[in-house]
Amino acid sequence: MSVIVKEAGRAISRADERAPISSLLKANLRKVFPDHWSFMLGEIALYSFIILLLTGVYLTIWFKPSMTEVVYNGSYAPLVGIKMSEAYASALDLSFDVRGGLLLRQIHHWAALFFMAAMVVHMFRIFFTGAFRKPRELNWVIGGSMFLIVLLEGFAGYSLPDDLLSGVGVRIVAGIIEAVPIVGTYLMFFIFGGQFPGNDFIPRLYTFHVLLVPGILLALIGLHLILIFYHKHTQYPGPGRSNTNVVGFPLFPVYVAKAGGFFFVVFGVTALMGGLVSINPIWAYGPYVPDQVTAGSQPDWYIGFLDGMLRAMPNWEWEDFLGRTWSWNIFIPGAVMPGILVGLLLAYPFIEAWVTGDKREHHLLERPRNNPTRTGIGVAAIVFYGILVINGANDLIAITFNLSINQLIWFTRIAIFIAPPLAFLATRRFCLGLQRRDREKLLHGRESGQILRLPHGEFIEIHTPISDDEKAVILSKEDYPVVAAPPATDENGVRTPGLRAKRWRARLSRAYFGDNIQKPTPAEIEAAAHHSHEEHDHEVEELHAGGKEVPAVLGPDSH
Amino acid sequence: MTSSSVRRHKATGLAVLLVGLLATGFGYAAVTGTAQASAPTANASQIEAGKKLYLEGCATCHGLAGQGSSDGPSLIGVGAAAVDFQVKTGRMPLAQPTNQAPRKAPVYNDEEIAALAAFVASLGAGPAIPTAEQVDTEDANLAEGGELFRTNCAQCHNFAGKGGALSYGKYAPSLMDATPTEIYEAMLTGPQNMPNFPDASLPEEEKKAIIKYIENLQQGDSPGGLALGSLGPVTEGVFIWTAGLGLLLAAAVWIGAKVR
Structure with missing residues (x-):
């Protein structure tokens, strides 16, 4: 026995001399991570990616990315004898004639939907808690880029089987590329290798889907995780937590177990869905033929907002004096708007940092209520996106709820301009209200719901002081000073450089923080505590001292 | 006599009514006459029964002679197949004018539908109800x-x-x-x-x-x-955002819950 142990030890040390893993592990295994369920949203995305890699490898063994025309002769009777591309035929074979093929295909597709959904909710968490602030702006940009890349990757995967539904999607993409002014047609011919649909697109998309994008994603995910390690994980405010520490559990064994377990939960749920719930029934759509289309042709949910934008766009089209068509109806919703949206998404940390002029590092997360304007912007963005997604499904909504699709389009055209600002204002007000409530809680405690009638007839509500934990959370609020606009000229009459930008910044800063409720100072809290003791407690004590029952206590505890 | 006095003459209303009725009657007779010639297979008593049902339930919109009105299209030449389809699926008679007649429980029984179909077929030649052989899909591909x-x-x-x-x-x-x-x-x-x-x-x-x-x-x-x-x-998108993500979030909350 001891010989074995000795030999094993020797082998390990030999290996370690050549690849010094133990020192790396020693340094990182005890690394502390904070505990919160919302920190696991990104993990769902990571695990979905791993599931996608595993199942994807299995699918590549049988899928043939070829546009060669074949006659189907497999075991799905309603398509026997139909001419189709080899890509579609092999996807059918994969579904019906390869053991476990359909299950793996469905797990793969569900995992892709999970991947995107998890990235979105993870992004919500990062955004609403201000986790993207210095020093993590770069990681936000990496994450946002991954979101965009996975969106394209998902679209590629959805298109590969060359079924009727995805073919319609590819046709729309070809149309968007063609709508690029001046170079559109050339670009489209370049990408598709000639006229639509051509024989080149599916093989090219395959290389993009299984080689190029997964490679880039692996690299970006690696970088994303390394940066998380390097920056250390952010944490929610709470007792004993500060900007300079991390309160939590060590990576080994606690998070290795938790994260490892969670991986199996994610895999289990995805496999269950793959086994029980149909997704992308390509056999029902039939092979792609350019002159066929099905009602309810929709993309997967994450492309839905693009479809919704396209459906809402008025039909603006120019023809110039050279007879060229300027297809604004497709170019704006298909290319310009997505570009602007992605640009805003990636630039947001820098915009906010510029407005606040905040150069500090932030490792403590901000509660969404404490930055009402950011939270408002986030909710407005969600509403904007949501309206577009809903419009992307407007035909199904119309038939399900007996509405007119034309009315739905007009609803979208109007709501897209009105609803996000309303959502912004409402959210901002809501946050400010919560801030006032926090201030009230610190100064006077929580409303207990007990109404007390004093001997002289006055009614008061008894406030109970809040716990120290809650106090610590509320006190974590940072007060942002509003940046003031500099004077137009300095004392020597020299014009301030960059005056216009600075004025804009002052204006934005006021919009961001001008209405913020100031956190009470320790002196104010002290004074308030003193005050309430003197007034109410004194009187209550007096009543007790008088040997009388408290006259009337109404509230939840009184019955 | 000026034209306005003609219009106001006691007998004018009666005369106009007479002319109108005669025109409708002759027109009706002319139309049904030619139709019957082109649909010789329908038996006369069935057509008569169908006509009765038609006048009660359909004529308000489709016109007394099936010629159509502002409320309903002409039925001349639509054939028995159209009547059989519309009435058997309950789309006709229309319960209320909407964008489209929805499928609902039929108002008439099979015998009445056959009579209505025979009557409308007698108005003008149109597609007949497909035979059992025509909808036998045994050998279809x-x-x-x-x-x-x-x-x-x-x-x-x-x-x-x-x-x-x-x-x-x-x-x-x-x-x-x-x-x-x-x-x-x-x-x-x-x-x-x-x-x-x-x-x-x-x-x-x-x-x-x-x-x-x-x-x-x-x-x-x-x-x-x-x-x-x-x-x-x-x-599928609704499913992933409700059941799918719901399950995973529940698991995350469970795993991330503080140990007390």
Whole structure:
């Protein structure tokens, strides 16, 4: 026995001399991570990616990315004898004639939907808690880029089987590329290798889907995780937590177990869905033929907002004096708007940092209520996106709820301009209200719901002081000073450089923080505590001292 | 006599009424006369019974002679197939004027529908109700039916025959409850917003193939599991954001819960 142990030890040390893993592990295994369920949203995305890699490898063994025309002769009777591309035929074979093929295909597709959904909710968490602030702006940009890349990757995967539904999607993409002014047609011919649909697109998309994008994603995910390690994980405010520490559990064994377990939960749920719930029934759509289309042709949910934008766009089209068509109806919703949206998404940390002029590092997360304007912007963005997604499904909504699709389009055209600002204002007000409530809680405690009638007839509500934990959370609020606009000229009459930008910044800063409720100072809290003791407690004590029952206590505890 | 005094003459109203009635009567007789000639197979007593039902239940909108009005189209030449389809699926008589007549429980029984069909067929030659042989799909080609379905039907009725929206609140209905005869009649007559597919453009064999494919769709086989309504990626997206992500978030909350 001891010989074995000795030999094993020797082998390990030999290996370690050549690849010094133990020192790396020693340094990182005890690394502390904070505990919160919302920190696991990104993990769902990571695990979905791993599931996608595993199942994807299995699918590549049988899928043939070829546009060669074949006659189907497999075991799905309603398509026997139909001419189709080899890509579609092999996807059918994969579904019906390869053991476990359909299950793996469905797990793969569900995992892709999970991947995107998890990235979105993870992004919500990062955004609403201000986790993207210095020093993590770069990681936000990496994450946002991954979101965009996975969106394209998902679209590629959805298109590969060359079924009727995805073919319609590819046709729309070809149309968007063609709508690029001046170079559109050339670009489209370049990408598709000639006229639509051509024989080149599916093989090219395959290389993009299984080689190029997964490679880039692996690299970006690696970088994303390394940066998380390097920056250390952010944490929610709470007792004993500060900007300079991390309160939590060590990576080994606690998070290795938790994260490892969670991986199996994610895999289990995805496999269950793959086994029980149909997704992308390509056999029902039939092979792609350019002159066929099905009602309810929709993309997967994450492309839905693009479809919704396209459906809402008025039909603006120019023809110039050279007879060229300027297809604004497709170019704006298909290319310009997505570009602007992605640009805003990636630039947001820098915009906010510029407005606040905040150069500090932030490792403590901000509660969404404490930055009402950011939270408002986030909710407005969600509403904007949501309206577009809903419009992307407007035909199904119309038939399900007996509405007119034309009315739905007009609803979208109007709501897209009105609803996000309303959502912004409402959210901002809501946050400010919560801030006032926090201030009230610190100064006077929580409303207990007990109404007390004093001997002289006055009614008061008894406030109970809040716990120290809650106090610590509320006190974590940072007060942002509003940046003031500099004077137009300095004392020597020299014009301030960059005056216009600075004025804009002052204006934005006021919009961001001008209405913020100031956190009470320790002196104010002290004074308030003193005050309430003197007034109410004194009187209550007096009543007790008088040997009388408290006259009337109404509230939840009184019955 | 000036023209205004003619208009105000005591007998003018009576005369106009007479002229109108005579014109309608003769017109009616002329129309029905020619129609009967072209539909010799219908028996006279059935047509008579159908006429009675027609005058009670249909004439308000379609006109006393089936000539149509501002409230309903002309029925001259629509044939027995159209009547059989519209009345048997409960679309006619219309309960209320809406974008489109929905499918509902039929108002008339089979005998009454046959009588109505015979009467309308007697108004002018049109497609007849398909025979049992015409909707027998035993020898039809299922895969060809699928191909034809995707080319001609799926764009409105959806790939799985679940129906789809058209403009201004109109829609292509779900085919899940349609019988082979109804499908055949719909293709022949093009009810409501549907184009019609006469035998010249879609021969009988092809109609049979399409019906066979729809029958296959109606069986609702879903090799992949729960079909989520066979409506495409929208319901899949709803599922992932509710059940799917809901389960994972619940698991995350459970795993991330503080140990106390």
